[in-house]
Each structure stands twice: as structure tokens, then as C-alpha cells.
Amino acid sequence: MNQLKHIIFLVSLTLVLPINSEPSRHYKWDFPADHGAHHEFNTEWWYFTGHLTSATKENYGFELTFFRVATSAKKLDANEWIPSQVYLAHFALTDDSTQKFDFFDRLNRDSFQMAGAELNTLHVWNGDWRVTLAKETIEIFAQTSSIQLQLQLDGSSPIILQGENGYSKKNHEGSQSSYYYSMPKLTGVGKLQVGNKAANISSANVWFDHEFFNSEINSQNVNPFQQSVGKGYTGWDWFALQLDDGNNLMVAQVRSGNKTKGHYYFGTWSDQSGNKKQIDQSMIEVVVSDNWKSKESKINYPSKWNIKVLDLGIDVTVTPSVSNQELNLHHLNQLSYWEGRCFVNGSHSGFAYVELVGYEEHQ
Template identity: 30%
Template structure:
């Protein structure tokens, strides 16, 4: 089939007025919509939800190499649906897209895969857990013990992830509101993965260890029609606490915010719109785009006032829907490392 047509279908729509970023603000008909007070069913909810329009399995990792270099790692599987049903063969309305990346202080390696679910090219099963697209996979006997693999033209990786803490439910017990109009997703994370494995780069193999953060989200209209992108932070502090926070752009000077404070034992406190703040400090030319690559991030209720700086400011994902994604360093009231994703800067 036409790969470009498949990419357009997977992305649902290009950014446009009234549709939100990448069409995620378009109104839906026939799809299920997240409701408050969700009840999750595991391990089933680790799998796919074909009656919702958009879903992802998203892993980012901060790693240290045996060569003394810091690395960032990304593995993402996106599912989008043209209709709220599963289907078989090439007629399935379930479409899949995979992104993989390795970031170093000087390079950013990116690859993308596109696929149909009904022919076995891509999909997710819950028990035992297996998520795949082509020869990329995230799989294991359960959701706590996973092996993650991917490869591009000039890189590859194979790493093991072992959970050392519980799942964390974002928003109100997993119901994550994204706009003042009430658009929302079901959203939980596993921010306690330890990582060990091997990266393959043009100069050879590198053994790595570190930590990873997995995000699971599904919805049908996660954004408002006027929301043009977001800035998402996952921050792991040296003291053991973690924090997730995001800004959703609603205009030149306005945004909708949300945050979650995570204790070392996994207990979480959600914060509503307005409690979390992030302001750009440094703007970098990234392939002709003005992209914020250093931020002042605050969560006053927890005494957080930190500078978040990109390890490699040029970590641009040149994919069907382009965006910025890369590892960051944290300094100020707290220190540590994390990941930053920014969309809507094309």
C-alpha cells in the first residue's frame, strides 16, 4: 500500500485550526470516550483498546555507557483507528506507527515504522505482554520484566527493563484531563524501570545501564480544538522522587497544565491546572525552527524550582509527525535527569 497514505491515516490529520495538534482535537463519532473514576483491569489494560481512537506505549530512558558517555533512548508504539473496531487483514481500521531513537551529546539517531495490525505486522497482546511492529519489540512474561529492541539504518539497541516500583496513575486515579473543556485520556506510568543492555552505534557496541520511564495513554479526543501542541517533562530527582508535568498550548501566551508528584515508594499526588509552571529560558535553532531547549520548571507546593537543559539541543524527530524528544539535565532546588518532549514547533 502507499506508505505516505498510511502515514497520513495514522497521524489522523495534519495540524489545523479546530483540530488540535496532529488532529488530536477533532471531534469523534462512535469511539469510546474516557470517563471519570476509571476502573483499570490488569493485565488486560496493558493491551490495546481498539474502541478508542488513539493509544500509545511510550518508553524513554536515561543511560550511562561503559564508555563514560550519557545516552538517551526512546521506543514508542502508536495505535490509531479509523473506526472503533478491530478487524482482520488489510481491511482492519487499526493502524500502527513506531518510533525509535538514540540520543548522544553530539548525535540523534531516529527511525520510524508504519504498519497494519490485521496482517500481524504490528500489535499488542497483554498476557504475556508483547508489543511489536516489524522486528521491533517490547515483550516479556509480564509488564514488570521486559526486553526492548529496535533498529534503524545506523543504530540498534537491545535492553532489559525491570520494574522496581509500582504503576503510577496520572491525573485523578488515571483520568488525565487535558483542557478546560474536559478532554481527557486514561493515563498511567511505570517510572521505576531499571535498564541494562547494549546500544549499537556507527562506532560499535556500547554496554549501558540506567533508568526508564514508561507512559501508557489512550483516548479518542485527548486535546481541545485550539490546542496546538505540548511540552511534557518526566523528571527523576537524585533524592528518589519523580515528577511528571505538561503544558498544553492554547494560544500564544496561554496553556493548560497538569502535574504529578511521585514519592520513592510510588505514592502519587496530582496537581491541577495552574499548579505547575514551565518557562523557556533558551531558544535554539533546530533545523530552522525556534525550539526551547532550556526551561525554568516550578512546582511551588513541593519546593521545585529547577533549570531543565537538553543534553543535545538538536534532538529533533524527523518523522511523519515531527517533534522534539530528548534527555535533559536538572539543576537547582533538585538535581537529576529526565526527558522532555515538545510538539507544535514545526
């Protein structure tokens, strides 16, 4: 009950925070400073998803995500008891061999160093879950009562500015946008402990996304996904493909509630050297060929896709390694979403992470 009261208190502080900054095409990027927090925007997230192979050839997928949401506490003279920022974090592990998916979540204020993000470098944490850039190594750590993950990744991987110089439109009208960049293939090694089973991770291929923007967050909606794509749009499907030829593909489908208008697409192809090609939305096709219904949330999710990028000759099928990779967050009064490890086959082969948001609103 005390935890529930704590959550309700945090949510009640998350009122609309008017901030004048809006993304533009002329932002001057500065790394590693821009890996840090941007408090001139009220919503920000750091997303790490990846594919892990143990020394004994067992395969896993993981997600570790940190969300920052500004509150209206400045009006209330924020102090250690009244936070100016709320931090959410999600940690998930997919085990191909057991077909098991586990996820965990945290919600903390920035008070007393319970959670936070530094301003001029990559150091974000929620409790003892953390991601830190130390020289040119990105260190990831997350643990629960049953799982512990430690990774050391090469932080010198190329940075891909999504959209136009990192300015990423989220709908046809351009009414919602974000600053958005990726590091699509961070490679490294690490250790994974699941129960009594310990595994040395001999190969880690991790996709890092960082976005920051303004959204109309209110006391009824602490979930940072909401209202990040604009009015008239119901959610999105995001695909991050790491291909065996060393190239990477990001494709996003922002679903429109207007059948005449149609969905909005954007995407980027990039290679190992950091060369990139922004993909025109007319070149992207996403077709669903299977579905999966959650027994817990009762949400019906797409569960297999054919993705084409016509001008690049890409025609692939994306299939989940485990059907149930849903993060059911109803206990926090948040929207549930599906985010999971997938296989890529067809004209190109490889692995992908897929995120599906907004389906429970439109069943």
C-alpha cells in the first residue's frame, strides 16, 4: 500500500510543464554532452535493446530503458521531497531456449539520488540499474532478485542522426517531432545470471536510441509514450534491424486513425562506418501476417511482418523469437506495450527488436 501511495504521489506531480524549447532542424550536436539529459524538454528516453550470445551458444534478448518526465514542481519550489523529475525504467530479458520472457519496472523521483541522469555525459540510473559511459566504454548494469546483467560495450560506435540532422518528424503534419539519434550496433561482452545459472556473454550486439522532446503530459497520464506522435495517431510500430551484412535498418510506422490519410512512415539505413540514407516514406511497406493475443492484457498484437524498402531492395520477414514479450504495466496505471527480440529472414538476414505501442486503445 505504501508503494501504491508513493506511485500516486509521483503521478499527481506530473502535470503539464510549459517549456518553450521545440526541436528544430538546426540543432548543433555535441557528443558526449548530448548523451546526457536535456531539461529544456519535458520528456526524454534512453533505450538499450540487444541480442546476446553466451559462450555455450545460448541466445537472449534484453531491453533496458530509462524515461525522464519533468513535473510542475518548479512552481511548488521543488526540494528533496517534491521532485522536479520523475524517472521510469523497464528491464526485460528474453530467453530463446526456454521461451521465457521476464520484465521488471521501476518508478522513482530524482530526490535523494534515487534516480537521475547527468547533463553532459551518459550516466543514467534508477536505483542500481544504470548505464554509464567511461572513456570509450558503455557499461550496462541491471539486477533483480532473479536476474543480473552486466555488459561492457564499445562506445566508439558511429552515431546516426535520425531524420534531418537528428530532427525526427512523427506525423504527416509535422505537429510532433523529437531530437533523435541512434548508435545501432554497440558490440561487447559481459555476464548474465538467471537464477542459479551463470553465463558468460561472448557476443553482445546492442542498439541505443536517445530521444528528447516536449509532450502534453498530465496527471492522468504518466506514460511517456502518450501524445508523442500527435493528435489523430493511435500509436506506432518501431523496427530496429541489425543485419548480418553489417548494415542496420530502422523503420517506424506511426499509425493514423484516419484511413484516408494513411499511416506515416520514416526510416534510416546505415552501414558500419556511419554512412546513412534517410528513407522516403513512399519506399516503405509494412504488412502484418500474423497476430498474438495476450492472456493478461487481452491486447491483440501483430506478431509477424513483411517489411520492404523498395529503393534498397530489402524484402524481409520479421518473426518474434518468443510470442509473449509484452510489458504489462496495468499495475502502474500505464499502457502496456510489446517489445521483443525477433529474427530477420528473406533478402537479408539478421536480428531485430520490435516495439508495438498503442494497441490497447483500439481493440
